Amino acid sequence: MFSSNFIISPFQGQDENIHLEKWNKIKGQSQQLSKRLLCFPPESPIWAVGERMSMCASVLFFGYAEDGERRLRNTSYCRARLCPVCQWRRSLKVRGQMMEILDHVERTHGLRYIMFTVTVKNCDSSDLRSTLKDMLQAWGRLTRAAWFKKICVGVYRAVEVSINPSDKSCHPHIHAVLAVRPGYFSGRDYTKTEEWAVRWQEALESSYTPVVHVTVLRKPFQKSVAEIAKYSLKVSNLIELLNEIPDIMLADLHWGLSGLRLFSLSGVFRQAHKELHLSDMDTPEEDVSDDSCFDDVVIPYFWNAGLGCYQSGK
Ligand SMILES: [Zn+2]
Known part of the structure; x- marks a missing residue:
């Protein structure tokens, strides 16, 4: 070169x-x-x-x-899922791309944004892979539902896992940005946080009420974008606990996150990604x-x- x-x-x-x-x-x-x-x-x-x-x-x-x-x-780059360098460079790339995409969609479509975080119950690292798969399937059910599509015309989602320092359980969750029409906030479709939690529970098919967070994403976007485009596995967490984490758990974390699409876009966000000629979000910078x-x-x-x-x- x-x-x-x-x-x-x-x-x-x-x-x-x-x-x-x-x-x-x-x-x-x-x-x-x-x-x-x-x-x-x-x-x-x-x-x-x-x-x-x-x-x-x-x-x-x-x-x-x-x-x-x-x-x-x-x-x-090694492109290993747990690698702090690769995660850092990828999160910088996702942040940069999301700043461009949010500006572009706001300018061209006049849409507004909601930050939406959904969680599932903590799991053992040995169940991380199946828990993430179930969570992503539930996310698919939620975002394919007719009522959801009526409200949201674009979705960004990022998968994140943190480790509980006391019992070393894994906490998988999804950070999302939803693009909604300006009338959403005053119209009939407005959905309260408790209703979002019920919808997420239905999609999860769970017996418990899962924790969700819903906030309006306001300008300037930098701070919010930093929140939604973090590392897939909280690195500070992992490094601090490295001496306490058994080998088998490290392997679980690696395999749990491997082969999954950790960042994805749909609707107007995917369209904007294409129009702006941006590269694949799920890899470190090229x-x-x-x-x-x-x-x-x-x-x-x-x-x-x-x-x-x-x-x-x-
Ligand atoms: Zn690396």
């Missing part, structure tokens, strides 16, 4: 410590986690995930964009395929596992 005549030089006039601080922290977390996964027997698929994770974003290639800002130009927005300077930084930080490769 990079030709040999690229000039490799250190950053000029910028505080590289500040710039790399976040990278150092999150890559460090990824290293901690990969070390745990590498304790599995080498023939285990989880060991292979740990090996891939240990190499995630080992080299960062920065470049200067047209506006003179230094930006990440390229790196390679390599920059269009290098034309960068000048010819490429600055590589290599992860130094011993020191726990990135170092310039000059």
Whole structure:
């Protein structure tokens, strides 16, 4: 991708410590986690995930964009579900895309937004996969219902799991944004939080009343978007509890989240995603395929596992 005549030089006039601080922290977390996964027997698929994770974003290639800002130009991601680096980069991407989509839909359709969070009862990590599948099936039943379609013309949904620090149970939930017509709030279709809870319970086919949160998503969108586009597995949770979590639970968390579509769009949001030519939401950021927005300077930084930080490769 990079030709040999690229000039490799250190950053000029910028505080590289500040710039790399976040990278150092999150890559460090990824290293901690990969070390745990590498304790599995080498023939285990989880060991292979740990090996891939240990190499995630080992080299960062920065470049200067047209506006003179230094930006990440390229790196390679492990794409493991639990990887803190991949989750961080994906959440940044989802946030950026959702800001664009919400602005676009508001401008072109004049719609308003509701933030909708639905939960299910905590489960053991061994039941995480089946619980997530059941939750997503219930979500499908809810969003396909005629009454729902009458109210909502666009849906964004993100799956998130947190771990209860005391009993280590898993707490799966869905953060969603619903696009509704402006008349919704004063019309007959207005649905109170208690009614949303009943609808969610019906979709879940559960004997208990599940907890739901419903709020209006107001401008500026930044704060709300940060809320709805977080990590799929709360990383601070996982890292803090890493020494208390048994190996089997780590494997459960990995397999529980693997192969599921964690972020999805439908209706006007999906249409906007297409119109804005945005890339797949469910992956970390892609390599920059269009290098034309960068000048010819490429600055590589290599992860130094011993020191726990990135170092310039000059
Ligand atoms: Zn990764």
